[in-house]
Amino acid sequence: MPTRILPAGADPDAVRSLVTLLSQLPDAEPQPPVGDSTQLVDTLAHLAAESMDELPEVVVVHERIGPVPALELIREVALRFPAVGVILVTTDASPGLFSAAMDSGARGLVALPLSYEELASRVQAVAQWSTGVRRHLGHGADVFGGAGGTVVTVSGAKGGAGATLTAIQLALAAQASGRPTALVDLDLQTGDIASYLDIQFRRSVVDLAAIADISPRVLADAVFRHDTGLALLLAPAEGERGEEVTDRAARQIVSALRSRYEVVVVDCGAQLSGAGAAVVEMADTALLVTTPDVISVRAAKRTVRMWDRLQIRKGEETTVVVNRHTRHTEIQPALVQRITGTALARTAVPANFKELQAVVDAGRVHELDSRSSVKQALWALAGELGLVKAGEGGHRAGPGRGTVGFRRRKE
Missing domain, CATH: 3.40.50.300 (P-loop containing nucleotide triphosphate hydrolases)
Structure with a gap:
């Protein structure tokens, strides 16, 4: 089964180079890249709303992404989509950044300039981890697989x-x-x-x-x-x-x-x-x-x-x-x-x-x-407020007037 990989980065040239290299990996299926943090989260949310199985196994985040900084973005993705493995691509491969990336929920770090061998090894390891997590979640109880509650x-x-x-x-x-x-x-x-x-x-x-x-x-x-x-x-x-x-x-x-x-x-x-x-x-x-x-x-x-x-x-x-x-x-x-x-x-x-x-x-x-x-x-x-399933919130409303605010758009 091919590994679905979603690249994310704000620098078009850097992302183009990343996609070119990803397309050369065995059994890799690069998805159309996303250009910022909001687009990445929205894309994952849309896929998760259909099914957890629709999510890519691997997300590759370039260090130059915004408006949310890369490490904060990785933390959000790891928390909201726990079956997706995230790899950070960065020029700083120091132990300090590696530790910070792992603390944020990344499953791997790849240094720039990109090396085919290093990228292939890391993608393969993260894809295997993601598959294992999905297998586990698929048999677990009380797991919400939606786009985020x-x-x-x-x-x-x-x-x-x-x-x-x-x-x-x-x-x-x-x-x-x-x-x-x-x-x-x-x-x-x-x-x-x-x-x-x-x-x-x-x-x-x-x-x-x-x-x-x-x-x-x-x-x-x-x-x-x-x-x-x-x-x-x-x-x-x-x-x-x-x-x-x-x-x-x-x-x-x-x-x-x-x-x-x-x-x-x-x-x-x-x-x-x-x-x-x-x-x-x-x-x-x-x-x-x-x-x-x-x-x-x-x-x-x-x-x-x-x-x-x-x-x-x-x-x-x-x-x-x-x-x-x-x-x-x-x-x-x-x-x-x-x-x-x-x-x-x-x-x-x-x-x-x-x-x-x-x-x-x-x-x-x-x-x-x-x-x-x-x-x-x-x-x-x-x-x-839309907190109950359709047909379950049938109690009579009180006498207040006005309109409740629409659900706030996620930043």
């Missing part, structure tokens, strides 16, 4: 706005519809998902923070499997350890989850950390939960402006969810949208804490009665 972040305008409950119910709705779902507690100092679901755990997101190459096995060891089927990655029991989760670590962790699950819901809490900011920036949908009162709406406006100033996310790319809504309050969802300058979820969550109190106190929010108006609204929100 949908990432949704849930942040609170202020503490107590309802972000954690919202995140949990969105994840439960997605899982119940048959979509493998991971729920991440990235409220690193005060995260409470474990308490809401009444679970005891040993491992947390911190256990993945210092790992350069998060393999499927390493990820599985850190994830807690809940009775509902949700994969939980929890905040540390010792809040001070949250500082170990850097923005880079958070990106890597969420990218690893995205490659394994169709839906990844991240509770970012109400306090902005570097890790939370990184995940909000990379999310397909970023939700900001507020209650319809002056203090909370002002906090939501400050948050939106801060995200914009820090170039984390623009206001129009943020979707506000109004929690504890009543028809009689002076502040209605449309006014919240005008004040914050964001998109607005059509579904508003009604004010009915009596429905929640028993399950919250018991730490069993996953057992919230299906007749609950709060649950119906949150599951309708999941349907509005």
